[in-house]
Amino acid sequence: MKHFADLFEALDQTTKTTAKVGALAGYFARATTEDRLWTMALLSHKRPRRTVTTTLLRTWAAEEANLPLWLFEESYHIVGDLAEAIALVLPKPEGQSTKSLSEWINIIRSLKDETDEVKRETITKAWSVLNHQERFVFNKLITGGFRIGVSQKLMTRALAQATGLDENIIAQRLMGNWTPDETTFERLLFEEKPEDKLSRPYPFYLAYALDLDPTSLGPVADWQVERKWDGIRGQVIIRESHLFVWSRGEELVTDRFPEFEMLAESFPKGVVIDGEILPWKEGNPLPFQLLQTRIGRKKLSKKALETAPVILMAYDLLEYDGDDYRSHPLETRREKLVAVVNEVNCDALKLSPLVKTEDWLALNEERKKSRAHHCEGFMLKRKDSIYKQGRKKGDWWKWKIDPLTIDAVMLYAQQGHGRRANLFTDYTFAVWDGDNLVPFAKAYSGLTDGEFKEITRFVRQHTLDRYGPVRAVKPQLVFELAFEGIQRSTRHKSGVALRFPRMLRWRKDKKASEANSLVDLKGMLDLYG
Amino acid sequence: MPLIEFKKEGLYVPAADVYIDPWRRVRKALITHGHSDHARWGHQQYICSHHSKPIIKHRLGDINVHGVAYGEELSVNGVKFTFFPAGHIVGSAQIRVEHQGEVWVVSGDYKTEDDGISGTFSPIKCHTFITECTFGLPIYTWVPQQQVFDKINHWWSTNQANGVTSILMGYSLGKAQRLLAGIDASIGPIYTHGAVEQMNAVIKTAGIPLPPTKYLNKEVTEKELAGSLVITPQGATRSTWMKRFGQVSLANASGWMQLRGARRRGGADRGFVLSDHADWQGLNDAITATGAETVYATHGYTNVFKQWLDSRGLDARVVQTKFEGELSEENSVESSQSDKLPSDE
The missing domain is CATH 3.30.470.30 (DNA ligase/mRNA capping enzyme)
Incomplete structure (x- = not known):
């Protein structure tokens, strides 16, 4: 696991493509074939089936760390990543482990039909022999979602470097729904199989x-x-x-x-x-x-x-x-x-x-x-x-074509995840219905990091209420939202559903009272819905 | 009447008619340390530790400031004030306030690990403890500083071997000196940004030894810089000042670097977890050791921290202050440029 954890750290520490490819190629050249295959699977978002629920993981982590569950939950909201939050609160490890990535994955997968007690013992024992970075990776193996800025293209390039195979051939062989269980590193990359050939698509x-x-x-x-x-x-x-x-x-x-x-x-x-x-x-x-x-x-x-x-x-x-x-x-x-x-x-x-x-x-x-x-x-x-x-x-x-746009008031804010953890980046927007604000859309993209920071400060200073991780804020900020389409919806209070809403810009020049109304939105629905 | 009241001007000791770290202009202000959210401009008289005095004068100019020694008792209207090391930055102090047998302690900002230049923090017995809790969550546990410095030294040496200039960002007052004091200066030449260089000079006058550094002025060439270490405030790295450096590796040294999200958002190549604030364990140990039954949390993750202390049987309260905690990462960029916004890192 150490090699894979080191790779993860190396990839995490750089934004430079060449450095990432270098780290990956180095890893692929060194790792065992089992680990290579699993690494390729993980980077292609083929994670092992989840065998332990996150609820159990939270409970055990809080118990191991000797913390009340609510405090762990609060911490998790700040971190924005469960695997990382667990790794951060656990007490220092008592030993070390030489098990490989594939061995740990197999241990995790073997828990599928086990009782909660067995699961608990296995997981906590693993935590006690892994260091911080290894624990983080281990938890990620269970919870899924390896987002480390490695695209399929980048991985393909690294594999080409490590194996000497042509990049395009690798890209084509990696397409489709292979799993590490049904193939090996050699078979996947070096063998041409007739049945695969039948179903294999071309890269888009x-x-x-x-x-x-x-x-x-x-x-x-x-x-x-x-x-x-x-x-x-x-x-x-x-x-x-x-x-x-x-x-x-x-x-x-x-x-x-x-x-x-x-x-x-x-x-x-x-x-x-x-x-x-x-x-x-x-x-x-x-x-x-x-x-x-x-x-x-x-x-x-x-x-x-x-x-x-x-x-x-x-x-x-x-x-x-x-x-x-x-x-x-x-x-x-x-x-x-x-x-x-x-x-x-x-x-x-x-x-x-x-x-x-x-x-x-x-x-x-x-x-x-x-x-x-x-x-x-x-x-x-x-x-x-x-x-x-x-x-x-x-x-x-x-x-x-240019998107449709509407000016809306921010009503609720929630912290983001991953790179945006600890910043309020996910917002709910409303338009006026008479004197009331009716929520109609959520959006979390389109602003700069600087703007997110500024809004985060606003949210902290203007929180009216808290519902778990969601904060109701003073309805004061106005944003121009862009969206690709509008449809009638019975599931939303506003009666409309937007396609791909995002923030076009922050209208600092507008007061909340100057935002658009539900009548405007319904007008768009009649025109374009 | 409580010994300390929380007024719109700041923390107020009515029996002595003095304030501690006030944020509005007052007649007499006791100052825990030189950071701009604690030592503000415009008071008629400042009282601080001897080591803080040159720092505050440097930042606030021609002011009326009186220095006291750690442990020296200062009496105002029968109220006894004593400054003790807070371990936060050079000259930082916790202030013990005693009147008619009742003892309160204002922590200011503090850290429990001795960095060799900021004095040794030790908890002081009191009835009521007014504490910061910038990092008051169990996710913030620091590893011993030597491990962090080993990493920094290794990063610098590796960069040096590749002809890359290492740029290490940290607040000009506090973090910059701590980095200098802890780093292996034998690796190579160390250059500093003007704001750091000036602050270093001031701190040396307070008798604190720091390794030799060179001011990074316009005459220094890219070739001279290659392989060296540059210590700079965060803000400077976004300016044109840095454009001429050639190949660089950029690193941030801050407690906020504990979280992967913050590390990646910072845009630096490396994030070293090094804070001048107490970590979760440090805060808890300090509070326990004071023996205080009542604890006020002033800045940081105050609500959560209060709830945690309550669950441990203490009487904990949140008090709104103008001290910055949670936001300091966001603000430090601007404050190192303009020095107007408060920051504690």
Whole structure:
């Protein structure tokens, strides 16, 4: 465990990419193959199943530290991270341990069907032989969520350094739903397995938001323009009469979308389509919330299928007749995609329509009408671009519409987690309904660290009431909130639900009384809902 | 009438008509230590420890200040005042107040580990103890300072071997001198920011030995700096002052660095947990040793700390003061630049 704890500390101590890759590569070169595999799993957010509840962990930590539970809870709120809070309050260790990362993980996993007494004994015994950093990591293994600023890309680069394998090959082999139980380090990285090959998706190509004047992109004729749909980016794979649907989060979601089942038999030799999974009815997309509700359900009911049927809005063709098509220029891929979609002739597979235009100016005017098409703006793709992997600048751009905005009053504040622990960063906002303030949205992004600090000071000095970690504050601060869409909601007191609300800016120039009202919000609902 | 009242001007001893660390202008002020939230501008007369005197004069200019020795009894209207070392920074004191057999102690800020330059804190028996609790939560437990200095020395040596300049941030009064006193000065040359250099000079006049340092003026070149250690207040590192340093490693030395979130938010490469305040154990031990039955918590995590002391059978109360605790991390950046905002680290 020491090696892994050291790695964690090294990664935590730097923000420099090269230093992180160096630390990781060094670790991968040294660690045992079991530890390597588990480290890769943890950094890919594949943590072992939780075998001990956090309630039990809190109770035992407080008891070991000889603290009343309420005091531990208060401390935890300040730290903002349970694994760290536990590591900080525990008494000094009595010994040390030479067990490896994998050994500790196996110990944690072996607790699955044990009694609480056995769990307790195992966990407290572990705490007594681990140092602070090791305890923190150990607790993280139980509670999950290794956020240490290591992206998949970064890990892939480090593995390439340590193994000498090609980065792109590693990226592709790491995709999908492997678990450390079903594979080994050697098999995962060095072996090509036929059944994996069948279901394996391609890494998605992602675009950055356009941050420059579109005219600087050259002639508009060089670009393919599509609408930017608001659903779930997905990849539909048809190989040897099998169908696989992957979401962008690298989750295999085939069984969530029976609408695509009939595609399985359509192309015997293999076709892979990149597109957007959208709830769709009578020629129009439905609100994203409906899709979210459908995915959230454990069992897919007949009613859900009727309320929110889905389609795949096809963007791109990555494989045709079993051949990797990604290095063909977009124009060629599009031509083939059109042919494929027409040939299948299935209601659940639609071709993403192109937006024709004469010049950038006209295109910009059209873009502003996106909301009427239930879209978020445009996607700009260079016609001669190959299909790259990951987020890359240059050939593909998101050109989104400006968000909707509203001025709202801060009502409640809560401390953040992780990097933002100890700062009040999560706020609840309200608008006026007559003389009352009605909460309607929560937001926690969009401000600078400096502003968060300033607001934290305000919150501490203007707390009216406390509800656990939540503080009711004097309704005084006004923020301009931005959001992508607005929907009617029966679950919220205000009657509306916003899509992706965030703080655009702090309106220091406005008094609380100058914030918008529920009438304004309902007006937006009528216009855009 | 209680021996000490909490008035809008500050802590007030009515029987002697004096204040302790007042935040509004008063006639006579007893000062625990030189930090700006305790020693404020505008009083007619200041009384503080001998070591504090040059510090306060340096910060507040031409003031009427009287120095007393630790342990020396000062009598005002029959009320006896005695200053004892608080271990917080050079010259810091706890103030014992005795009148008609009743004893109160005002802790000011304190730490229980002896840093070699700030005097040795020892608890004083009293009926009522007015204490800080900046780090009054069980998550704040310090490791012995030598372990921290070993880490700092190792960080500096490693940087030096790579030709990297080590920049260590700490408040110009207190932390900077503690770092200098604890660090292995034989590793290489130590440069200081102007605010630190001036404060060092003042503190040396109080008879406190510090290792030799060089003022980091405009003439010092990047080449000379490579591998050296620079001690600077937090604020300076965001200014253009630092831009010319070449390859640097930036570190923060503060009790707040105990939490991973604060370390990462600080934007420094390293965070060393080194505080001039008592940790959780220190606060608890000190309070127990005073034998006080009534405890006032003035700044820090006061509400939680009060509840904890109550559960241990003490009569604990929270008192609102203008002393900074919880916010000092946020404020230290600005105060080291302007020296206007209070800070205790």
